[in-house]
Amino acid sequence: MVKKRVFCMLLAFSLVMSLSVSNVSVQAKTTKKKIKLNKTKATLYVGETTKLKVKNTKKKVKWSSSKKKVATVDKKGKVKAKKAGKTTITAKVGKKKLKCKVTVKKKQTSANKTTNITVSSVSVLNSYTVQVGLSAAQSISAANFTVKAKVHEKGNYNITKTIESISTSDKRTYKITLGAGSGIEEGTYVQVTVKGLKGSGTVSKAVFFKAGTYQYASDTIYKTTKGASVSEYLYLSGFGYSTYTVSGLPEGLSAEMENEWGYIKFSGKAMKAGVYPVKLVTKDELGDSYTYNIKWLVGSEDYIAAGMNPTYGLLSERGDFTVYTQRIQIAGGSGSYTCDIEGQSHGIQVATDNSGPYMKGTVPAAGNYKIKVQVTDDNNPSLTTTFEYVLDIKQGVAVSGMIYDAKGNPFVSGYNRVNFENKDKANRYYSMGSGYAQTAGMYSEQVLPGTYDIYVTNSEGNLISETITVKLTASRVINFNMPVYPIAIQSDNEAISSSFFGKWVDDKGNNYGSGARLYLKQGTYHLRSDFTNYILNATAILDVTVNANTVSATAKVSGESAVVGAMKEDEPLKITVDSITKTYSFTPETKGIYYFWSEGDKDTYGTLCNSKGEKIKSNDDAGVSSNYYLSYECEAGNTYYIAVSLVYGNPGETTLHISATQPEFDS
Numbered sequence: 072m073v074k075k076r077v078f079c080m081l082l083a084f085s086l087v088m089s090l091s092v093s094n095v096s097v098q099a100k101t102t103k104k105k106i107k108l109n110k111t112k113a114t115l116y117v118g119e120t121t122k123l124k125v126k127n128t129k130k131k132v133k134w135s136s137s138k139k140k141v142a143t144v145d146k147k148g149k150v151k152a153k154k155a156g157k158t159t160i161t162a163k164v165g166k167k168k169l170k171c172k173v174t175v176k177k178k179q180t181s182a183n184k185t186t187n188i189t190v191s192s193v194s195v196l197n198s199y200t201v202q203v204g205l206s207a208a209q210s211i212s213a214a215n216f217t218v219k220a221k222v223h224e225k226g227n228y229n230i231t232k233t234i235e236s237i238s239t240s241d242k243r244t245y246k247i248t249l250g251a252g253s254g255i256e257e258g259t260y261v262q263v264t265v266k267g268l269k270g271s272g273t274v275s276k277a278v279f280f281k282a283g284t285y286q287y288a289s290d291t292i293y294k295t296t297k298g299a300s301v302s303e304y305l306y307l308s309g310f311g312y313s314t315y316t317v318s319g320l321p322e323g324l325s326a327e328m329e330n331e332w333g334y335i336k337f338s339g340k341a342m343k344a345g346v347y348p349v350k351l352v353t354k355d356e357l358g359d360s361y362t363y364n365i366k367w368l369v370g371s372e373d374y375i376a377a378g379m380n381p382t383y384g385l386l387s388e389r390g391d392f393t394v395y396t397q398r399i400q401i402a403g404g405s406g407s408y409t410c411d412i413e414g415q416s417h418g419i420q421v422a423t424d425n426s427g428p429y430m431k432g433t434v435p436a437a438g439n440y441k442i443k444v445q446v447t448d449d450n451n452p453s454l455t456t457t458f459e460y461v462l463d464i465k466q467g468v469a470v471s472g473m474i475y476d477a478k479g480n481p482f483v484s485g486y487n488r489v490n491f492e493n494k495d496k497a498n499r500y501y502s503m504g505s506g507y508a509q510t511a512g513m514y515s516e517q518v519l520p521g522t523y524d525i526y527v528t529n530s531e532g533n534l535i536s537e538t539i540t541v542k543l544t545a546s547r548v549i550n551f552n553m554p555v556y557p558i559a560i561q562s563d564n565e566a567i568s569s570s571f572f573g574k575w576v577d578d579k580g581n582n583y584g585s586g587a588r589l590y591l592k593q594g595t596y597h598l599r600s601d602f603t604n605y606i607l608n609a610t611a612i613l614d615v616t617v618n619a620n621t622v623s624a625t626a627k628v629s630g631e632s633a634v635v636g637a638m639k640e641d642e643p644l645k646i647t648v649d650s651i652t653k654t655y656s657f658t659p660e661t662k663g664i665y666y667f668w669s670e671g672d673k674d675t676y677g678t679l680c681n682s683k684g685e686k687i688k689s690n691d692d693a694g695v696s697s698n699y700y701l702s703y704e705c706e707a708g709n710t711y712y713i714a715v716s717l718v719y720g721n722p723g724e725t726t727l728h729i730s731a732t733q734p735e736f737d738s
Contacts, residue, residue, distance in 0.1 A: 187270030294402035309355030370403015471515035481512030573602035604684035649722035671725035
């Protein structure tokens, strides 16, 4: 038994050893590396070389080229390009042949070198213009660009700006004009992404927008009485957290910055009456400084403290400057005062309303005016004080011109706005203004001499010209050409005139104008207009592709009756009148003059329309208190409509009348 057990054990051991040796042999066989070339394809320019090598063997290699005129190969595998064309390099190892296909191109020059074009620079020229520089010239379109913005350095670019257009003169520097409502504020990070760049594909580059460092100034008045508790808050301008200094505070008052909320809190009790000039200076994270010139007026029973903020202005086109309701600030005394100008008034006078005394009037020319004002306590005439009201008025320059459409015609839709943004953002006299174009496309504006970014928008806010930067030192003419075409919109429904068309919007709610004439850029549009012509609630759908040859388009118009009832002669109708217009039909049996009016204590507005819903005449409250009243000679059998609405006030009942007999009203 023992011998048998030993024999079995030896047999098992020998089997294990046999299996182990067998496994090792198989593993070594399957992991042996394959003989191969380091390249199977290569592209060379004439004169260039490349090195081929057979890997995973120490055997002798024999090299050959199928076309030696195209490329040669030496005994070490060095390939040299000779002539444009294609050849095959063969490496023979024993009986095994390895091949590399070689393409040879003409000698590389600056003209045919492969260039990886990238974005070399991004800069924000102004709120609506971004400039992008490419490392080399390439023709690309607006569709290749994306502009995004964010406020926080480590935040996400959640806002994508609308690109209105792009322009370039050398295909290397591109100016991107952003759409209205997509302007860029200072203190913003702007990222431009350009796709389709040769050799680079899509490239993004970001920049922080700060147009400059400015020193702003403003004027503020606070008033209190001696010994009274003060709790005033001055909310600060600027970007991020600010540092501050303050000087000149009345004794007993203190100033503390609440950085978390961005304001200065003044608190305490003023210990002594008087007029205190206080200067608060802050500096924000972008380096802009803000100087707040504060007058603290501390009054008491026996002391009046008074003053006004200075007025900084620009002469109007008429050559004068008008002051509107500049308040006089007074503390102390009884609370009832009389204010008088002492000496020359320069066209300014004192007036009073329920809110107290104020200054108004017109100064005739530019200049620095100091108007002396005396304040007297009405209940104690011996209690008086005087102060100076300062007007610092500058002479401007006139800028005027025309706004043309893409066909060179003046705009005929009014309310186009020419915007002027002073590059000196801290200018107290004129930092930003607008000139409004008349229906003939003309505009004019008075501005302070300086450098301005100027651009045009329309009332819908979806049209903007390219921004131009101009230095204005004297009056001049600047014309604008807008990239839009005038399109006359017609109705396909004879019963509904195009004159009733209202606001046109796309599926996203963007407004493209109103009425039967639109100004549209080249492109394809799907627009909708919902409107009423007193007798119909209608919808117009406009599908149009606009190009330089498009002059008109037809809208598909459908509607439902807006008439809520019918009226008859001498049968008064009591209704509830509100802000929603209610329309009633009337068909006279005989020709003659008919009278239409409402009766009641509600302020009503009436409009008489013909059978097409076109207004004949309307009236608010002529001769009959707040009720409407009108008359018209009507034809027998024709249908007319009276549309009634509430002018203002709460909804309520009123009575409508139609009669061939002229009514008599109580005087």
